[in-house]
Amino acid sequence: MTGVEHGLPAIAAMFAAARAKQRAAFLPYFPIGYPSYAESLDAITTLAELGADGFEIGVPFSDPLADGPVIQAATQTALSNGITVRRCLDAVRELRL
Numbered sequence: 001m002t003g004v005e006h007g008l009p010a011i012a013a014m015f016a017a018a019r020a021k022q023r024a025a026f027l028p029y030f031p032i033g034y035p036s037y038a039e040s041l042d043a044i045t046t047l048a049e050l051g052a053d054g055f056e057i058g059v060p061f062s063d064p065l066a067d068g069p070v071i072q073a074a075t076q077t078a079l080s081n082g083i084t085v086r087r088c089l090d091a092v093r094e095l096r097l
Helices: 007-020 037-049 069-080 085-095
Strands: 029-031 056-058
Touching (some): 029 037
């Protein structure tokens, strides 16, 4: 055990910490595989080091109708880079500290 909370307890603790500081939690959205797999992991790691509270990890799929044009383009790039659900799960595993 690392002593690091995961899952719902970690999410609740994150929001509680932000609330205690009377600020909104910062949770950037980042699609895995854009602009490349390695660059997306580097960007997420950098954002975490700069103080992001958490992340919404984007899993690319072939028909992103509900997303706007910027996320659609990022999704297409990620898919062209061979990103799959398995690869996204691998990314989450790699990013856990």
